[in-house]
Amino acid sequence: MSAQPLLDVRDLKVHFRTRGRTVRAVDGVSFDIAPGEVLGLVGESGCGKSTVGRALTQLERATAGQALFEGQDILSMSRRQFLPLRRHIQMIFQDPYASLNPRLTVAQTLSEPLFIHKIARSRKDAQARIAETLDLVGLGPEAMTRYPHEFSGGQRQRIGIARVMILEPKLVIADEAVSALDVSIQAQVLNLIKKLQRDSGMAMLFISHDLGVVRHISDRVAVMSAGKIVETGDKSAIFEAPQDAYTRRLLDSIPRIMPLKETS
Numbered sequence: 210m211s212a213q214p215l216l217d218v219r220d221l222k223v224h225f226r227t228r229g230r231t232v233r234a235v236d237g238v239s240f241d242i243a244p245g246e247v248l249g250l251v252g253e254s255g256c257g258k259s260t261v262g263r264a265l266t267q268l269e270r271a272t273a274g275q276a277l278f279e280g281q282d283i284l285s286m287s288r289r290q291f292l293p294l295r296r297h298i299q300m301i302f303q304d305p306y307a308s309l310n311p312r313l314t315v316a317q318t319l320s321e322p323l324f325i326h327k328i329a330r331s332r333k334d335a336q337a338r339i340a341e342t343l344d345l346v347g348l349g350p351e352a353m354t355r356y357p358h359e360f361s362g363g364q365r366q367r368i369g370i371a372r373v374m375i376l377e378p379k380l381v382i383a384d385e386a387v388s389a390l391d392v393s394i395q396a397q398v399l400n401l402i403k404k405l406q407r408d409s410g411m412a413m414l415f416i417s418h419d420l421g422v423v424r425h426i427s428d429r430v431a432v433m434s435a436g437k438i439v440e441t442g443d444k445s446a447i448f449e450a451p452q453d454a455y456t457r458r459l460l461d462s463i464p465r466i467m468p469l470k471e472t473s
């Protein structure tokens with residue numbers, strides 16, 4: 210760990226009030242992520258993983274707590290204050306089709322964030338960045354004029370990843386980024402994410418219910434259950450010597466789509 214974490218989440222709570230009942234989706238979660246580090250956030254469905262990611266990108270309002278990004282609390286910022294930081298905190302979603310506008314070509318999809326964040330100096334600069342980013346994610350320049358429905362699920366996720374990478378973010382929150390893909394495609398996209406992470410040096414919060422996937426990509430792992438983190442540790446410690454009873458049960462019970470053996 211470097212001295213100053215990139216992200217320092219302290220006692221984050223996200224409670225929802227529904228039909229007179231309070232759902233404590235996230236109930237006092239603390240963790241940090243160093244620059245360039247990948248933290249896997251794992252746990253069973255409904256334990257609050259997605260809500261953590263959504264709160265960190267202001268898609269959900271936090272009930273309490275702090276999330277210091279380079280020392281600044283993003284949870285207390287207005288949307289306007291948050292916008293300049295938003296470039297550096299990007300999200301990859303589970304369903305690339307739902308998160309891509311079907312009416313926009315790939316070039317339009319990728320130019321949008323460039324202009325929102327005032328990154329491209331000119332149309333020519335934008336085109337060059339788009340072509341370069343498509344190449345990074347394994348798509349050719351011919352993809353630019355095509356629409357999302359013309360691509361397979363794996364290719365659509367590559368477009369979603371390109372839309373994130375074009376901003377050169379410091380932190381990417383990947384929420385079940387490969388879960389919706391065919392098993393045969395999952396490893397390819399996972400390896401792509403890992404390569405991009407390593408090459409760019411970005412940090413990542415990698416949210417998944419799939420322990421095999423988390424083991425493959427993470428440096429450290431946080432295990433979540435019922436709105437709380439029950440155990441955090443280096444990947445090898447979590448997988449080889451889990452301390453918490455819940456972690457042990459999770460390791461025994463979750464069906465593994467990917468082999469637990471590390472592949473790189």
Ligand SMILES: Nc1ncnc2c1ncn2[C@@H]1O[C@H](COP(=O)(O)OP(=O)(O)OP(=O)(O)O)[C@@H](O)[C@H]1O
Binds near residue numbers: 234253
């Ligand atoms: N907007 C909301 N209003 C009310 N309850 C919500 C809302 N969003 C999430 N919840 C509840 O909060 C809990 C945590 O949900 P969350 O989606 O964060 O879990 P998860 O671990 O990501 O699970 P999954 O992988 O199935 O999405 C669940 O009980 C869910 O029903």
